[in-house]
Amino acid sequence: MFSARGVPAVWKRFSSSSTTTIVTKAIPSKTHLHAPLPDSAFPKGYVLTGLHCGVKKKPELLDLAVILSTSSRPTSAAACFTRNAFKAAPVVVSQEVLQRNGGRARAVVVNSGCANAVTGKQGMEDAWAMVRATDTLLPDPQSASETLVMSTGVIGQTLPIAKILEGIRAQVPSGARTLGSTFQAWERAARAFMTTDTFPKLRARTFEINGKTYRLAGMDKGAGMIHPDMGPPSGQLHATLLGCILTDAAISPRSLQSALTYAVDRSFNSISVDGDMSTNDTIIVLANGAATTAGEPEIDEERDPQAYETFKQELTSFAADLAQLVVRDGEGATKFVTVTVDGAPTYKDAHAVASRISTSALVKTALFGEDANWGRILAATGSIPLSQPLEPSRVNVSFIPTDGTAPLPLLVNGEPEKVDEARAKEIITQEDLEIKVELGLGSESAKYWTCDFSYEYVRINGDYRT
Amino acid sequence: MFSARGVPAVWKRFSSSSTTTIVTKAIPSKTHLHAPLPDSAFPKGYVLTGLHCGVKKKPELLDLAVILSTSSRPTSAAACFTRNAFKAAPVVVSQEVLQRNGGRARAVVVNSGCANAVTGKQGMEDAWAMVRATDTLLPDPQSASETLVMSTGVIGQTLPIAKILEGIRAQVPSGARTLGSTFQAWERAARAFMTTDTFPKLRARTFEINGKTYRLAGMDKGAGMIHPDMGPPSGQLHATLLGCILTDAAISPRSLQSALTYAVDRSFNSISVDGDMSTNDTIIVLANGAATTAGEPEIDEERDPQAYETFKQELTSFAADLAQLVVRDGEGATKFVTVTVDGAPTYKDAHAVASRISTSALVKTALFGEDANWGRILAATGSIPLSQPLEPSRVNVSFIPTDGTAPLPLLVNGEPEKVDEARAKEIITQEDLEIKVELGLGSESAKYWTCDFSYEYVRINGDYRT
Numbered sequence: 040m041f042s043a044r045g046v047p048a049v050w051k052r053f054s055s056s057s058t059t060t061i062v063t064k065a066i067p068s069k070t071h072l073h074a075p076l077p078d079s080a081f082p083k084g085y086v087l088t089g090l091h092c093g094v095k096k097k098p099e100l101l102d103l104a105v106i107l108s109t110s111s112r113p114t115s116a117a118a119c120f121t122r123n124a125f126k127a128a129p130v131v132v133s134q135e136v137l138q139r140n141g142g143r144a145r146a147v148v149v150n151s152g153c154a155n156a157v158t159g160k161q162g163m164e165d166a167w168a169m170v171r172a173t174d175t176l177l178p179d180p181q182s183a184s185e186t187l188v189m190s191t192g193v194i195g196q197t198l199p200i201a202k203i204l205e206g207i208r209a210q211v212p213s214g215a216r217t218l219g220s221t222f223q224a225w226e227r228a229a230r231a232f233m234t235t236d237t238f239p240k241l242r243a244r245t246f247e248i249n250g251k252t253y254r255l256a257g258m259d260k261g262a263g264m265i266h267p268d269m270g271p272p273s274g275q276l277h278a279t280l281l282g283c284i285l286t287d288a289a290i291s292p293r294s295l296q297s298a299l300t301y302a303v304d305r306s307f308n309s310i311s312v313d314g315d316m317s318t319n320d321t322i323i324v325l326a327n328g329a330a331t332t333a334g335e336p337e338i339d340e341e342r343d344p345q346a347y348e349t350f351k352q353e354l355t356s357f358a359a360d361l362a363q364l365v366v367r368d369g370e371g372a373t374k375f376v377t378v379t380v381d382g383a384p385t386y387k388d389a390h391a392v393a394s395r396i397s398t399s400a401l402v403k404t405a406l407f408g409e410d411a412n413w414g415r416i417l418a419a420t421g422s423i424p425l426s427q428p429l430e431p432s433r434v435n436v437s438f439i440p441t442d443g444t445a446p447l448p449l450l451v452n453g454e455p456e457k458v459d460e461a462r463a464k465e466i467i468t469q470e471d472l473e474i475k476v477e478l479g480l481g482s483e484s485a486k487y488w489t490c491d492f493s494y495e496y497v498r499i500n501g502d503y504r505t
Numbered sequence: 506m507f508s509a510r511g512v513p514a515v516w517k518r519f520s521s522s523s524t525t526t527i528v529t530k531a532i533p534s535k536t537h538l539h540a541p542l543p544d545s546a547f548p549k550g551y552v553l554t555g556l557h558c559g560v561k562k563k564p565e566l567l568d569l570a571v572i573l574s575t576s577s578r579p580t581s582a583a584a585c586f587t588r589n590a591f592k593a594a595p596v597v598v599s600q601e602v603l604q605r606n607g608g609r610a611r612a613v614v615v616n617s618g619c620a621n622a623v624t625g626k627q628g629m630e631d632a633w634a635m636v637r638a639t640d641t642l643l644p645d646p647q648s649a650s651e652t653l654v655m656s657t658g659v660i661g662q663t664l665p666i667a668k669i670l671e672g673i674r675a676q677v678p679s680g681a682r683t684l685g686s687t688f689q690a691w692e693r694a695a696r697a698f699m700t701t702d703t704f705p706k707l708r709a710r711t712f713e714i715n716g717k718t719y720r721l722a723g724m725d726k727g728a729g730m731i732h733p734d735m736g737p738p739s740g741q742l743h744a745t746l747l748g749c750i751l752t753d754a755a756i757s758p759r760s761l762q763s764a765l766t767y768a769v770d771r772s773f774n775s776i777s778v779d780g781d782m783s784t785n786d787t788i789i790v791l792a793n794g795a796a797t798t799a800g801e802p803e804i805d806e807e808r809d810p811q812a813y814e815t816f817k818q819e820l821t822s823f824a825a826d827l828a829q830l831v832v833r834d835g836e837g838a839t840k841f842v843t844v845t846v847d848g849a850p851t852y853k854d855a856h857a858v859a860s861r862i863s864t865s866a867l868v869k870t871a872l873f874g875e876d877a878n879w880g881r882i883l884a885a886t887g888s889i890p891l892s893q894p895l896e897p898s899r900v901n902v903s904f905i906p907t908d909g910t911a912p913l914p915l916l917v918n919g920e921p922e923k924v925d926e927a928r929a930k931e932i933i934t935q936e937d938l939e940i941k942v943e944l945g946l947g948s949e950s951a952k953y954w955t956c957d958f959s960y961e962y963v964r965i966n967g968d969y970r971t
Contacts, residue, residue: 124887124895157883157897159920194880195921199597315881316888399778400866400958401966408967414660415781417623421590422782429590431623455661485920490696494960500867501874 067470069368073238078221080243082254084110084329086218089227092206094152094192094199103206104149104217104231107176107218111291112328115337116144116187117296119303121320127156127194128166130321133187136170142292146186147283147323148173150203151234151260153192154279156318165200166190172207176218189278189321191234191260225256232260232281235499240364246353248288248338248346253330255357257284259322261365262312279317280307282361289328290338290350297340298351299324306358309390311397312369312489313496324354366488371495374406377473379439381484384427389485392476395419396487403492406472411438411463413449420476433479436461441471511706533936535803535834536723537705544687548720548753550576550795552684555693558672560618560658560665569672569696572613573642573684578755578794581803582610582653583762585769587786593622594632595654596787599769602636602650608758613789614639616669617700617726619658620745622784631666632656638673642684648711655787657726657745691722698726698747701965706830712819714754714804714812721823723750725788727831728778745783746773748827755794756804763806764809764817765790772824775856776954777863778835779962790820832954839963840872843939844884845905847950850893855951860944861885862953869958872938877904877929886942899945904929907937 044080087106094102108114117139136144148169155162166188173186190198209215218224229239243256259282290298302323328337340347367375378396383389396402399419405412416436421429432453437446447466448456466472553572560568574580584603586596602610614635621628632654641654656664675681684690695705709722725748756764769788794803806813833841844862849855862868865885871878882902887895898919903912913932914922932938 080550122888122890125883125897126887154880157916157919157921193885195916196876315865315867315884318880318884318887395796399781401781402961404963404966407963410967412660414620414623415783417591418589418660418781418784421592421784422588424588431591450623450661453623455623456902473618492963497870497873497958497960497963500870501876 046324051059067373069238072364072367073241074243076243080254081220081222081225081244081256082327082329084108084287084327085285086220086229087224088210088217088219089135089229089231090206093202094150101227101231101233101480102150102152103203104228105173105176105207105210105218106147106228106283106285108145108325108327109178110287110329112331112333113143114145114289114325114327115142115292115295116323116325117142117292117299118187118321118323119299119307121317123318124318125157125318127154127190127319128158129155129188129190130319131163132166132170133189133321133323136184136187140183140185140357142256142296144185144187144325145177146173146333147189147325148186148207149189149232149281150198151188151191151232152287153196153198154194154319155190155198156194158195158197161197162382163376165198168200168204172204176207176210187323189281189319189323190276191232191281191319194318196298225258229258232258234260234279235262235370236260236368238368240361240368242357242360242364246349248349251330253286253288255284255286255353257282257357257361259283259361259365261366262370279319280322280365281319282307282322284322284324284354284357284361286324286326287328287330288338288350289331289335290326294338294340294347295324295326298347298354301351301356302358305355306362308391309486310362310366311394312366312372312490322358363488366490368492370499371493371497372490373470373493374491375471376406376489376491378487379473379475379484380478381475381476381486382480383483384425384481386483386485388427389483390424390487391423391425392420392478393485393487395423396474396476397489400492403489406467406491407493408469409464411458411460411467416476417450425480427480429478430480435477435479437475438466439473439475440466441469441473446475514835523928529712533839535704538830538833539707542688542707542709545688545718546711547688547722548751548793548795550574550753551751552686553690554676554683554685554692555695555697556683560616561667565666567693567697567699568616568618569669570615571639571642571673571676571684571693572694572751573835574611574791574793575644576753576793576795578797578799579609579610580791580793581608581756581758582789582791583608583758583765584787584789585655585765587783589782589784589793591623591784593620593656593785594624594628595656596620596785597629597638598632599653599655599787599789602653604648606651608762610651610653610791611643612639613655613671614652614792615655615698615747615749616664617657617698619656619662619664620660620785621656621664622660624663627663631664634666634670634856635673638670642673642676654790655747655785655789657698657747657785660784676789690932691724695724698724700726700745701728701836702726702834703728704834706827706834708823708826708830710823712815714815719752719797720752721750721752721819723748723823725749725827725831728834728836745785746788747785748773748788750788750790750820750823750827752790752792753794753796754792754804754816755793755797755801760804760806760813761790761792761968764813766819767817768821769823771821772828775859775952776828776832777860778832778838778956788824829954832956833954836965837959837963838956839959840957841937842872842955842957844953844955845939845941845950846944847941848944848946849949849951850891850947852949852951854891854893855949856953857891858886858944859951859953861889862942863955866958869955872922872933872957873959875930875933877924877926877933882940882942883916890928891946893946895944896946901943901945903941904932904933905939905941907935907939912941
């Protein structure tokens, strides 16, 4: 990976007099995390494509995805958006489309390479232009826009909008249309989401409600500026993580939104690569009912709470899978670490402690160095105020190996264990690891997923725009 | 610096099949930040030493400092301690000494190499043993302990207490006493504070109150796990940054504490190297009145508010100087960056935004890469909730060069400027830089000092204990 990008020019400046050569750790290949799926695994009633329109320089890199629902039933849409005060234009526009339509939308358009964030009035016009151009591709287009838009890439630069519109308009039936519903079509759409990602993130699964089978498929992207905090459209907004989940189940707009809000808290809002929250983070879900018949009612939390609960849990579990892929592909990551916090007085406390450990530069560099420096875990745990004071003598910390061997207690009731350093090293040299912290203050728990902090992270982010 | 430590063994493991060689940027030498001072610059009535007692392996590294007040007037003491829930034993013990004695103490003992943190009952016994051994060195010792203690280094390991006590006891008048009041004595004490520091941090200055001259001198240490949040002893506690400030002025214990609390908020609590708060952060100040005569009253905020105000401002400015030295020596730092936030509704808001920008991994890696990626500054600014919602159209961001040339506006009223990238590069390639953010919501402001995030930071912290 290094050689593909070469040595950044800025370090070269020093090469005449004062450089030092260091040998860095290789980043594990992530290619095995992407494998072909049968066409039948994907939800019915969607056509997709991914193409190169010219936002990115290299012609082999895809930068535009178009996703359309072709279902004859109404398509429900829900989304969670970044809570950042500097919401990018596509975030503002997608919120408005959703609100105007009462939670109905049939299309999603996505570009990578440029975030269309902090781009003023021009940015808003460009985002609306993407929406309107995509609207025209829908079967039986309505007067109100039915397209949601997402962008990811550099902040503060305007989109090459003419190229993007040309790319969208090529998808009209009379044009060079590449929309399809095969695995290849889904995969090209997923590739068009990518920025510093090293592999496309695409997953599909089936689930059952009341004996009927439905499908869920989704794609996401993200490798840096990953520490989302997303809420429903009506809330105060913050998050560059983009995700799009599609299902052929039928569910009412309000129930789709409440299921998504629950799922995002326990998936995308519980991952961190670098602790930085983006201006663009967006997760969209569409439910087009293509697997149901015309008269069948939509799933709704009041009408059929049990069906709703099943759907919500399926969505949450699927979202967690997609979210974990982002951490696996974290910029420069060599480790995948699950942080579990148990025994908290509230879920918020558990989530806050797990987040603090997951974002500590000292914990993350120790993980990269494969140094079982658990003191840094403790320091991070103690550094944030909780709703109830932390009592050090109740705290337990352990490493849980992922190979099924016995956990290794590091701190028991606030007192350090005589740690077998060889055993600790054995656990920490594995690619996957779980850190478990028990606070002893209550019964709430939270999980967070994070990665380590490597030379490669610094290299990627010191040299992103050049 | 790299060659002195060699290539960490953990990266070497990969050298057979998959290493990559990268050329890294040289870390600027910091030696010019430490220069000799005349003996007369230091406050009267103190004797100090720094020695090697054996906490650190290499015999040339000092690891124990002893500081005694020899003044015949009462010595006031005040301190700010970490707010981390896992307070190290020396923090707990120093708080107790200060409280028992109503803000009087005459000695400080400090070890580096081991933090005596998360060390249970043994740790408490060891910290008390250091205090009692140092008490016996004082002229005219009292029954109550008058020594404050600080430790810094690895967390979760117990002190080699026998070696430390031997080192302290060597300072009895009949022993191998090295206590003195020359520049060399002050400098050895400062060296004994050091862990990953690359130079000893020692400063002295004089100031006047009501026509009389007093002296202030201080030393501090810290290069990593630097993101202090310290409060007075009575408050809820959090912060490894150690500092000790000594003056020969006479000031009442309560006024010394309130001046220190004010000063620490605007100095040590406004710096960040890596965003990690330590279990040991402690700043101690002693005022021994050695420059005053026996009948002269102590400065007190109620008795003489103007004298108190002068003292408080001198202490704050001096503390800011000492705090900035820590950032200059930040682990792996190649940049010294001042973050100024103006136009906030409250000081807390201004401080929170400045802190968020100062700890953003993306902002810090861009600074290392000398990439004027101001979008990351914006994303960080917008990512935390303020007491009043941020209005993007009121926000201004600029780079202020430190060479006196014109500022470079990047964002004006929420709209991006057409930035002259060559000029931006010119500013960002300087070692010193100021980032200014104007929120347009009020009149409060705060300053923060931070550094960049380099390969060297990752190397130091991936390999700290080995």
